[in-house]
Amino acid sequence: MRVTLRLFASLRTGRFDEAEFELPPAATVGAALDAAGVPRSEAAIIFVNGRHADFDAHLAEGDALGVFPSIGGG
């Protein structure tokens, strides 16, 4: 299955802003990060289709991941 992965802030450095990945069916968020070379220790806030998700959440075809380091502002 294909999922879209978007990286933000410092996670983009040396990587990408947005990329598509081919993953086995029902792969987890953690597996997607591993495939993209994003250390789990740096992925502080993860969204799947606009909702918070954890490393062990299972993905489906066409899912969009947004991954952020620890950030804040306001």
Added chain:
Amino acid sequence: MDKILRIDVGQTGLPSVKTEAVGAYAGLGGRALTSTIVGKEVPPLCHALGPENKLVIAPGLLSGTPAGQSGRLSVGCKSPLTGGIKEANAGGQAAQVLARLGYAAIVLEGAGKSDTTYLIHIDKNGVKIENDQRLKLLGNYALIDEMKKRYGDKVACISIGPAGEMKMASASIACTDMEMHPTRHAGRGGVGAVMGSKGVKVIVLDDAGCETRQPKESEAFKAANKVWIEGLKKHPVTGGGLPNFGTNVLMNIINEAGGLPTTNFKTGQYAGASKISGESEAALEIKRGGPATHGCHRGCVIQCSGIYNDANGNFLTKQPEYETVWSHGANCNIDDLDTIAMLDRLDDDYGLDTIEMGATIGVAMEAGLLKFGDGAGAIELMKEVGKGSPLGRIIGSGAAVAAKAFGIERAPVVKGQAMPAYDPRAIMGMGVTYATSPMGADHTAGYAVTANILKVGGYVDPLKSEGQIELSRNLQIATAAIDSTGMCLFIAFAVLDQPETFQALIDLINSFHGLKLTSDDVTALGKSVLAIERDFNARAGFTKEMDRLPLYFKREKIPPHNVTFQIKDEDLDKVFNW
């Protein structure tokens, strides 16, 4: 900081000046002091622009000390926008300088006269006041250029632009930063109009010859400050995200979460978000030669700001903050950073709250006055405000008034004050804060985005009602206490996650003032400030029915999550039950 300066503008001739001991207000600073003075001395039923209102300007308990991040200035009064009590705070140099001059507060009081433009100059030798008509209706930038010519660039200025002089309900009070730019504003609630109603244009503060405030327990203070600064530097938000990308690093994540108010709060995601995000903004600033990491006052450790140069590399404004980029950008469908930066510059120059102005322009766009996405039109509309044309005065009166004037239901306001950059349906903890804060819709009053979105200080699902009341309550209490210390609110990211950094803050206060406060005392301070503010509002006629969002937030679902505001009214009424 053992004296209060009272300036009565109602006297015959020039205002009278009286310096008195801090007396019954001893031990209070920042918001605790402004709200206590307003609560005790201002009749809640007075008109905000009338002689009975007072403008109280106070540095925090730690301002003017070497404690890192201690440069916030509180401004309090009855608000012409909300009709309730107001505390708006600002960065810049003024808090540090005012504290070193020894003042716990400046109180502007009495009946303002028509046609005065007072310049108040304060240094170690005392206070001088002149009525200088040459300053009348100057923008903040031209005004500060003139102050630099007269007094040099080592002073700090507190000023209003033409919006404050015209007593518009969205008028702000500007504080100069380290480079003498009037870019740090006590923005919310029309505090600038109250300063204008007293006929005061600018307060110039000069601390030449004054010492840094000295702690009672020097060694303990130094040790606490070391732990404090290390804590701010090591936390990934205060030590990484904020300095590198500024507050606008939030644009992408709030958009991703579906909580970015777009098209006057119609949807929660904006197609142009990436173009105006903190990542794009910081890259553009660096390309144009302005640092993307910059502090607003000496002693700032976090350095969340930057310098925004125009396409020719000339200074245009400070780094527009997230709230500003949202209000003028996503909310109005404007995806051009140069247009947003120009609107920010005009806000600062005229002396206007960027949140209220962006929300109001969004209302004007919905009303058909101009089209969503019309950046040039937005700039022209802002210029009407600066000119004080009849249309400009409607816009300068804020989102609630503009919506009434143009027959629009969808005014995103609570207690007459516009909501900031988080949709209360998709980030429900913020909805609780908007509804119940004594200040009206105010994100800083209880920043539930921490646990709702950022996973700082725990996690509470933003799309569910569970846990939001307690979250907002605890944050409102903590914020009222932090706002009294003079500390920048961004310390909360480190304090919420790192117990040793929270302890260092208490140790700083204790060692400086020779106290033995515990964390329970800090909580008690926050509660007492909120109680004073709510008591003022109750006496001003506020009821629990005013602790509500506009009804359309319960009726209209916001995409992409298609949620309405789910918190029950009876639960909102429990926020202040402790």
